Every structure is written in structure tokens, then in C-alpha cells.
Amino acid sequence: MYRKKSIIIIIMIYIVPTQLCTRKASSIALRIDKQRLEIRFLKKIYAVEDHCIGCRLCEVHCVTQHSKSRELVRAHRKEVITPSRVRVSEHGPISFAVQCRHCSEPACVYSCLSGAMSKDPISGLVIHDRERCIGCWTCVMVCPVGAVIPDITTSKVVAKCDLCADIEMPACVQNCPNRALLFQEVPP
């Protein structure tokens, strides 16, 4: 819906040639874009364990989304991939997927030795900077849900959920075949 509105506004910018209107329209476009982002930032991923069938498609699509090509087969067969940022746990009949909760009091950020972990003040996302990570894995030691994954391919960094900030819906949620992962503002 927001996308449609922005398109209309962009068309308006082009067809209304007066300076005044252009300025007004672009400020509306900015405001709508910000609103869209804010709504996205309020959302979190929630696992519904009754719906999870343990197929691990979320893991496959997480790896794909964070690969170079973002193509499923190519990523898994031809590229150096990073570990999945979502992990399916299974015990007896129960299974569910766990990923970063983007905690309001993030233990990983408070414990990071290098400053690689930070909480973005606007989006609330807990962000990991691979370049600054030294792989001491102190964050692995303190994450209460076990959502920071040591990347043993490099032995130097960790991998964690970034809520796929550059696409509309996180890849794990989008590709879950049984709606066992929800992306919404309130817990189910």
C-alpha cells in the first residue's frame, strides 16, 4: 500500500511543474517512507512452535538471502556461505526456529569487546559489524536465547539475524511453508 502511494507521489512530482508543489510532494514522500520504516521496525519475528514442521527451509533461505548471489542453488553449491542466522531446534515432537530478539537491553551489545555489536537508536535493530568483530565470542557467551552463531568458516566473526532490513519481509518468514514464523508488531 505504501509503495503504491509513493509511486503516485513520484508521478505527481513529475507532472506538477511548479516548484512549490514539488517541494511539498517530496516532503510527503519522505514522511511516508519514514512511517513505513517505523512500522517495519516495530515488528519482530515470532515463532509458533505448534506450526513448525522442522523442515529447516528458514535456514536454507536465510543462508541464500545473506549470500552473494541471493540465488538458492548457486549460493549453496558455488559460493562461500555464512551460517544461517536462524536455527531450528528439535527435541522429541517439538521444534521451532530461533533468531535474534533484538532485545531492548541487549547483552551482546553490552558485552562486546570490540564495539562490533550496536543497537541502532532509530530502528532498534541489534547490528553486527563483521569488519570490527574479532571472534572472541563473548556475545555467544551472553545471548540468552542462543541466537548469535559462531562462524567457524572464518573463526573470526559471528553471524546474527539482521531482520533482512533491505527487503520487505525477512526471508525466513516469507519462505516458511506453514506460517510457523510471523513478522508482526505483537506476540501471537
Place this chain on the structure above:
Amino acid sequence: MNFKYVIIGGSAGGIGAIESIRDIDKAGSIAVISDETIPQYSKPMISEYIGEGAKLEEIIFRPLRFWEEHSVNIFSDKKVAKVDVSAKTVMLENGESIGFEKLLIATGGKPIIPKIDGAERKGVFTFVNLADAKLLLGRLQNVKEAVVVGGGLIGVSLAEALLKLRKKVTIVELKDRILNLILDMEGASMVADAVEHAGVKIITGRSVTRIAGRILSEKQVGGVVLDDGTKMSCDIVVLTIGVTPRIEVIDPRQIKVNRVVVVDRFMATSAQDIYACGDVAETFDFVNNDFRLLPLWPLAYVGGRIAGSNMAGDKVGYPGGTQMCSLNYFGIPVISIGVVNPPKESGYEVLAKLNPESRTYRKIILQNDVIVGMILVGGIVNAGVILDLMKNRIPIGEFKENLLSEEFGLIHLAEPLRLEMLRRN
């Protein structure tokens, strides 16, 4: 000069305090006094500065613009002479005085220098801050052999860094094993295997009694003599025995000091409006239910955050920390938390599983059905889930049998707790 908040020390504790003060009070004036030029680097990363050839910008914990972004007046390269509690001022060595409404003492620690004959020779170093690292790096070019005295965290990290520079390294440790404060015999010997396999020589149960001079220049380090008479040649000696609190600016008649600065759960000292955190202060230990010195970076940062909140007018108690270390030296990941060497016959129960083939070791220490400590070597995934169970003193009951599984995680917890964790915000 007067400021609402004055912080002595610009490392983990000071930075934590600034960040939490600014969450609450955007305008109150803040001054930071530090005897370092760029205080906001990461102290645990000084070994990267040596071994990886990392530049200063690469070991910076917060960006260079941090002070400006948080509207902090930074007094760098300035030494504090004295804290005057009754006048509410901090006197600097250059004669300036800075007044405060609230003061945070986050001066950190300084290296313990053991009394060794010959310790004044050129080529004897300590390894605690960036200045130490710079001095050491400046000297390394012509060094072939190094002796590291003390096989703790700092000693082992430095040994790895020196090895990367292709130096011949020997660690001399007084106790019967390296990393004795954070590991038991099994864990320590697994790490020692990896360290020795990489090429570092480890000598345990010995101390250095004398640092000898070089044959043609007596003032330069030429070797060490151990307590059993063994002589070893080396070009440098680095003393990494440990750190001790920097309390010299404090008058113990005005602020209560018990070897370290005494604080309460709000990080407040015995003097009104004066707080302390980090390696200079006590930390509440949630495992032992007491206050103790826990000189660890993450605890200093969190202590700083708590102090900052209370300085800015909130009332926030520190839930507490405990001994906790994660290390990944020589390719062997290790996590150690809480009580790891429980005294025998003292009501502790130990669960342990050693797998020499996969080089993994898992040890969980229980007391009254609650986890009070753990050692993980090799497989460290989900360590934080166990730490959270420790912190919240969750009775292990039905998941006891799963604790030694490397797959142990949220899935093994009872449904209400599991759901609460899964939906955590």
C-alpha cells in the same frame, strides 16, 4: 571549571556511564579525565595491535567522534592527583581543579609487578594498556625470544600475538596449569595442548626469580633464571601476573576502600554523590552472592551503565555479574562462567563430559539444583542460554539430563519459560 558529571577514566566503565547518562539527561555537562591520549580503544584488543598489526582505528571501541557526539568535554593526557570529597572537586596534577555534582571513579587497574631481581633492566614490559603495547611493539623488531611471566588471559593472548610475529615464546606460570582461575585441569590441559602445538613453550609450577642481563650490555635483558635454577635466554620479559585497582587518587578516610573501592548495588561508594565501577571497584557476584573484584571488560561496561543511570537520577540496581570469560586463542574456543573449581565435599554436584577425539569438554557445576558454573571447550553454542538459567537461578529439574548435550538450548526448557524466552523483547 564545574561540571554536572565528572568521570575519571574513559575506558569501558566511563563509556558505559556516558551512554546511559545521555539516555536520561541529554543536556547535563559531562567531563571525562583520562591519562591516555585516545582513551576509547578496546583494552582486550591490544594483543591484536601487536599480533595482527592492527592500527589504532581498528582497535577503537567507540569512534573518535564519540566524545563530541555525546557532548562530553574530554580532558585527555591529564593525570588526576586527588579527589577532594568535601570540596567536590578533582585536582589534576597540573594544578587545575574540576568541580563536580556527581563523580564516577573508573580509573581501572594497573599491572602487578612482582619483586624480581633485575626487573629494572631494559626489555622488561607490562601489558595492560595501549601505551604498554606501543612500547613493546617498538622494541619487538630485533627480538627473537620472549618470556611471558603469568599464564592468565593476558599472558595467553600476548603469547598468541607474539607467535604470529614468529617470536619464540615461553610462558612461565606459577600454578600447576595455565588459565588456573578460569579453567580446571582438564580444560586447561586441552588449551595447553593447543598452545604448545602452535609452538609456545609452557612451564608450570615455576616462577622467575631473576632477570639476567646480556653478556655485553648488562642493562639489557638477556635471560631469566627460574626458582629451580633453570636458565633460559630471552630478549624480552613481559610481566602478565594480573592487575590491581588504581586507587591512588582516593583518600581511604573519605571513600571506603577494601583493597578495591567498596560499592553497593547502585555502584555508589561510601561518599555521597561518588560512584565507582570497573576494575577499580567491587562487582556484585550473583553466584556467590557477595561483592568481589571482577576485572572483566563486559562487567566494567555494564557497571558503568548502572552507575550512569543512578548518577542521572534513576534508581537502577546492578543485577550482578560473575567470573565470565570467552576466549578463542589458538583456534580452541573456551567459555568459563562462575564457579569452575568447586571445593570437594562442599555440596556441589559436577556433571562433566570429555571427548578427546572431537576436542570438546563440557562441565556444569550445580548447587542445590541450580547451575553455578560451567566450562565449555570446543562446542560453545547456546552458552548464553545456560548463563541466563544461572542468573535467574532456574532449578534444572527435568532438563538436567540434557545439560551435557552440545545441542542443549531453549528447546529443552519447560513450555512457559521456553515461550517467554522465544517472545522476549
